[in-house]
Amino acid sequence: MRIFESIPDLREQVLNWRMQGLKVGFVPTMGNLHAGHLSLVSLLQTQCDKVIVSIFVNPMQFGPNEDYERYPRTFQADQQQLNTVNADAIFVPTVEQMYPHGLLQTVISVPYSLTGLLEGAIRPGHFDGVSTVVAKLFNMVQPDLAAFGQKDYQQLRVIQTMVDELTIPVTLVAAPISRAEDGLALSSRNKYLSVEQRAIAPKLNTVLLDIAQALKSGNRDFKALTKVGIESLLLEGFDAVDYLQICDPLTLLNSTPNQSKFVILAVASFGNTRLLDNVLLS
Numbered sequence: 241m242r243i244f245e246s247i248p249d250l251r252e253q254v255l256n257w258r259m260q261g262l263k264v265g266f267v268p269t270m271g272n273l274h275a276g277h278l279s280l281v282s283l284l285q286t287q288c289d290k291v292i293v294s295i296f297v298n299p300m301q302f303g304p305n306e307d308y309e310r311y312p313r314t315f316q317a318d319q320q321q322l323n324t325v326n327a328d329a330i331f332v333p334t335v336e337q338m339y340p341h342g343l344l345q346t347v348i349s350v351p352y353s354l355t356g357l358l359e360g361a362i363r364p365g366h367f368d369g370v371s372t373v374v375a376k377l378f379n380m381v382q383p384d385l386a387a388f389g390q391k392d393y394q395q396l397r398v399i400q401t402m403v404d405e406l407t408i409p410v411t412l413v414a415a416p417i418s419r420a421e422d423g424l425a426l427s428s429r430n431k432y433l434s435v436e437q438r439a440i441a442p443k444l445n446t447v448l449l450d451i452a453q454a455l456k457s458g459n460r461d462f463k464a465l466t467k468v469g470i471e472s473l474l475l476e477g478f479d480a481v482d483y484l485q486i487c488d489p490l491t492l493l494n495s496t497p498n499q500s501k502f503v504i505l506a507v508a509s510f511g512n513t514r515l516l517d518n519v520l521l522s
């Protein structure tokens with residue numbers, strides 16, 4: 241497995257692979273890898289000949305009071321994990337390479353109708369940071385395919401919209417959410433949880449599945465379903481529920497009763513540790 245720090249070296253390698261007729265897949269990450277990230281690599285390996293994983297903790301997508309500084313950086317362990325799944329290359333750009341003119345630069349901004357709600361309402365500017373860095377990474381790596389997890393459902397919709405509207409020649413692959421046996425969605429942030437919080441955490445998924453079941457049985461009282469869901473999360477011991485909403489899977493606007501496709505999105509937190517989860521019904 242090769243490790244690239246330089247953009248020209250990486251491009252030369254990708255060009256070389258492409259000249260051999262090989263299909264190149266790409267998985268952008270912020271490192272601190274777990275089985276969820278590795279599942280994206282394995283999924284792409286079924287559709288590509290070579291898979292490149294980038295590790296870059298992107299300062300542009302963190303707000304001023306968020307965990308950019310304390311975000312775990314675990315390159316050695318990440319490298320070992322990527323070796324176990326036979327990834328072909330790791331791309332590790334520096335902040336200076338990514339933002340040579342600082343963060344006040346050209347920004348890719350997907351319409352506010354998609355980026356101003358849910359996560360975007362709580363983390364202003366977050367999705368501009370995400371779409372800008374992903375556009376830059378796509379230009380650096382020039383992959384044929386790129387995988388993103390459905391765990392970050394709104395992020396996936398933002399990237400899909402950017403790719404469509406800017407006609408970026410990359411095929412997106414959406415990967416299902418990898419979960420622990422008890423249902424908790426795997427996340428780098430799970431390691432911030434205490435033993436007690438870790439025991440409560442899977443209830444987030446249980447509540448979403450209960451709502452999904454109610455929707456499947458024809459219940460369309462979205463207000464009551466989300467109210468009961470929020471109350472039970474707080475009763476279980478979460479400190480706060482940032483949101484719990486039943487939305488249209490494409491627009492992420494609140495669902496209307498005549499729809500048949502739904503995504504139930506929630507963030508519940510313990511202190512500063514925010515746990516994201518969603519269930520897609522389509």
Ligand code: AMP
Nearest residue numbers: 269270271276388389391392417418426
């Ligand atoms: P991150 O390093 O958190 O930016 O995540 C990198 C990619 O891995 C994103 O596309 C995430 O959606 C995806 N990802 C993170 N956790 C999971 C998970 N539990 N299941 C599937 N994909 C995931």
